[in-house]
Amino acid sequence: MENGEKQEIYLPQFVADILTHHGGLVENGEQGLLEFVLPPAMAATLKIAEHGRLNFTYADIAGEAIDASYDSDLFTNIAHFFQEKGKWATATFPPYEPGTEKIVKTLRERLSLTNAVVSVGNIESGDIFYLLVYFKYAAFSDERQEGIVGVLLQEKSLSTAEIQGNGQEILEKLSQGEVIPPCTGDDMGRDISIACKVAEGMVQQRTEDLVKSLERRLNRDVKRVCEYYETLKQEARKSLEKKAIAESKRGSLTENLEQQIGDKLHAIGSEQEWKIRDLISQYALQVEIQPLAAVRIKTSSLIFHMAIKRRLSTRKFALSYNPLLHQLDRLPCEACFCPDGNSYYVCDEQLHIVCSNCLARCPHCQKQFCRACHPSGCSKCGK
Ligand SMILES: [Zn+2]
Ligand SMILES: [Zn+2]
Ligand SMILES: [Zn+2]
Known part of the structure; x- marks a missing residue:
């Protein structure tokens, strides 16, 4: 059964991460059950005993195991847990700087823009902020598929990345001691909506087989x-x-x-x-996507300042090395923000960086237009 498999991969690991991250102990038990011991305060928040076993399948395996499926009370209480903590947590990630020589070699291919010239100027070390957002999704028709997707967004460049698996390696290295200023409400709203767009794309890919x-x-x-x-x-x-x-x-x-x-x-x-x-x-197919939790992460690394030149115009732009993913951040498509574009272009009007889909020809008048400049439709024919 496809559903069962998907659920077994994502959910127990995700819950185990949350429990251990907040001081609980977990161990994989028999029949796919997860055995746990929790600090009293956490057990009270989750409204479960301090120790016991969690059952992630819909099957009624063991009478005394606690139901931990997506529809369960426990899952709802885990969401509360984030809310009580402030669903928007903040954390720091250890800084990391790669050797500049090594990275400069890869810059040229990573920063290639099909119709513009990029010149890298100043390279400096500095603080970088990322937003990590987890979403839960459920896709259902006569079958049901569920899972969790994670999106990472660099707050300045708006470069996005998919988090593979559940991002455990990142979560393990986060620490919460330092006070990190919240970003402004407007930016948070913009960032969350970008993360939602990316998550939708990820869910679309994951449900491709189901749709077929x-x-x-x-x-x-x-x-x-x-x-x-x-x-x-x-x-x-x-x-x-x-x-x-x-x-x-x-x-x-x-x-x-x-x-x-x-x-x-x-x-x-x-x-x-x-x-x-x-x-x-x-x-x-009906698809529901809900944000589960977001963490604003402060880290520091190399920042590459560059100039993007298209005809007579120039635009300054900065991309950073990403210590969480050990790679240079990708160029963002400033219209769809999906991280899987292969070739990027620059628009004539405002020098937006856009993927080929977002600078495609209008299906009605065949004129090319930038979806970042004109998100609601073609600028030439108005359709
Ligand atoms: Zn795009
Ligand atoms: Zn544009
Ligand atoms: Zn048109």
């Missing part, structure tokens, strides 16, 4: 329904014609035979349409 399987089954069932109703229509026509022949032999004429056949076929056709609509809604 739904489409396959929908097509199969629609084909069956069409075949069934085609047969029904042929039989209805035949039986009405037969009846007409029998009646004419008896000397009486059937009135409006074509009209009768037409009415019958129309009735069957409406039923067929209704049945297909029913199938489409049965196989439609």
Whole structure:
């Protein structure tokens, strides 16, 4: 079962991370149960005993194990736990600087812009802030798939990255002693909405197989329904014609035979349409994405200042080395913010950095336009 597998990979590890991060002890027990011992305050917040076993499957394995599935009270209380702590936690991550020579060599390929020239100027050490946001998602139709996705955002450059697995390596190195100023409300709102966009893209990728399987089954069932109703229509026509022949032999004429056949076929056709609509809604995929927790992380590393030149205009931009992921941050697409773009361009109007999709031609007038300058539609034809 696909659902069961997905859940077993993400949820227990995620919960184990949260419990250990806040001072609990956990150990994998038999039958996929997670054994735990918690500090009293944490047990009280989660409304469970200080020790026991958690059951992540929907199966009723062991009577005394605590239900820890996505629908459980425990899961809701874990969300509370973040809220009480301030759902927006802050933390520091150990600074790290790679050798500049090594990194400068890779700069050229990492910073390539298809239609602009990039020149790297000053390289300095400095504080960098990241926002790490975890989202829980559930995709359901006749099947259900659930999981957790993590998005990392550099607050200045708006460079984004997907967190692989549950980001345990990052969580382990976070420390919470230092007082870190919160970012302004506007920035937080912008950053969270960018993280949401990225999370949506990630969920879309993760549910690709599910969507394909739904489409396959929908097509199969629609084909069956069409075949069934085609047969029904042929039989209805035949039986009405037969009846007409029998009646004419008896000397009486059937009135409006074509009209009768037409009415019958129309009735069957409406039923067929209704049945297909029913199938489409049965196989439609609903997706819910909810932010679970966000951490504002302060760290420090190298910051690369550069100048982006396009025709006669120049724009300053800075990208940083990412100590959390051990790599130079990627260029952001300043329209969709999805981290998987391969080639980046610069727009003519404001020198936005955008991916090829976000500078694509308008499907109506075929003119290229920047989705960061014009998020609501084509600037040339207005569509
Ligand atoms: Zn884009
Ligand atoms: Zn633009
Ligand atoms: Zn257009």
